[in-house]
Amino acid sequence: MKKLSRRNFLNTSIALGGGVVLASCAAKPEEEKKNLTVENGEIPIVISTWANKGANKAAWDLLEGGKSSLDAVEAGARIPEGDPKDMSVGYGGRPDREGNVTLDACIMDKDGNCGSVTYLQHIKHPISVARKVMEETPHVMLSGDGALKFALDQGFKKEDLMTDASRKQYKKWLETSEYKPKVNIELHDTIGIIAIDQKGELSGACTTSGLGYKMAGRVGDSPIIGAGLFVDNEVGSAVATGMGELVMRSVGSFLVVELMRQGRTPMEACKEAIMRIVDRQDTTEVQVGYIALSKDGTYGAYSIKPGFVYAVTTKDGTEVVKAESYES
Numbered sequence: 001m002k003k004l005s006r007r008n009f010l011n012t013s014i015a016l017g018g019g020v021v022l023a024s025c026a027a028k029p030e031e032e033k034k035n036l037t038v039e040n041g042e043i044p045i046v047i048s049t050w051a052n053k054g055a056n057k058a059a060w061d062l063l064e065g066g067k068s069s070l071d072a073v074e075a076g077a078r079i080p081e082g083d084p085k086d087m088s089v090g091y092g093g094r095p096d097r098e099g100n101v102t103l104d105a106c107i108m109d110k111d112g113n114c115g116s117v118t119y120l121q122h123i124k125h126p127i128s129v130a131r132k133v134m135e136e137t138p139h140v141m142l143s144g145d146g147a148l149k150f151a152l153d154q155g156f157k158k159e160d161l162m163t164d165a166s167r168k169q170y171k172k173w174l175e176t177s178e179y180k181p182k183v184n185i186e187l188h189d190t191i192g193i194i195a196i197d198q199k200g201e202l203s204g205a206c207t208t209s210g211l212g213y214k215m216a217g218r219v220g221d222s223p224i225i226g227a228g229l230f231v232d233n234e235v236g237s238a239v240a241t242g243m244g245e246l247v248m249r250s251v252g253s254f255l256v257v258e259l260m261r262q263g264r265t266p267m268e269a270c271k272e273a274i275m276r277i278v279d280r281q282d283t284t285e286v287q288v289g290y291i292a293l294s295k296d297g298t299y300g301a302y303s304i305k306p307g308f309v310y311a312v313t314t315k316d317g318t319e320v321v322k323a324e325s326y327e328s
């Protein structure tokens with residue numbers, strides 16, 4: 001597929017009558033808007049990448065009960081982590097090419113505290129280990145064997161994270177051992193989740209098993225503060241999903257939050273961060289999507305390719321919203 005240049009994209013948009021919609025939450029089709037008063041911001045609120053309704057529910061139950069956004073995003077992230085059917089996160093996640101399931105996760109709170117684990121094996125809930133790194137150590141990031149040792153010291157259980165299904169898929173993959181990251185072959189179920197609690201405080205979390213059949217040792221954007229996730233309680237928060245290398249090269253989530261600080265709506269900020277990638281990197285066969293939530297409860301998203309959705313939960317319920325994208 002030919003890569004569209006930014007100029008072509010803008011020209012196309014102008015030709016279509018300025019169809020590049022920049023309003024916050026413009027990704028929501030008109031008929032879906034009726035229940036959510038997002039234009040004015042709705043608090044508390046939780047949004048997450050992809051159609052993780054179960055994750056939003058777990059987070060919402062805590063927000064509704066007056067718990068902190070930190071507790072909420074951790075609880076939300078644990079849902080796909082524990083779900084063997086979700087093959088991009090935690091238990092049942094696709095292994096690397098050596099057959100090891102290696103997990104990346106990070107979490108960030110309203111005070112700018114953060115914790116992260118990378119290349120963590122054998123622990124079902126890396127997000128909770130990341131929170132322990134934040135709360136129980138003087139560090140931000142622990143990796144590999146050190147992260148595992150820390151997790152075991154904290155009482156986490158060592159487990160086999162492969163399932164029959166992931167073993168079967170891996171065996172099939174070994175028949176060709178071909179690795180070419182492409183749009184959606186990884187299914188991109190990584191969860192990034194952001195919430196604002198009843199006190200108006202923001203937190204975020206991100207957790208993944210990374211790209212399926214990645215090189216041994218590969219770490220993506222998801223545990224990197226500023227790339228996969230960033231929270232600034234004065235401004236807002238953003239998380240990324242998709243091909244982590246593109247996100248890391250542009251420090252994407254930090255960029256989205258800084259653009260919101262400068263006055264962009266969440267959707268405008270996500271779009272500008274995607275355009276930064278599209279203008280400078282080869283995006284022919286890869287997907288990246290951002291979601292963002294501003295301090296006042298407005299939200300938005302944008303992706304390179306169509307097909308990116310995110311789940312939004314407020315007191316009016318949960319809906320899965322289709323994001324606007326650079327390509328159509």
Ligand code: SD4
Pocket residue numbers: 088186187188189190208209210211219220221222240241242243244245
């Ligand atoms: C990574 N960003 O490891 C992750 C993958 C992902 O949805 O988000 N998939 O690059």
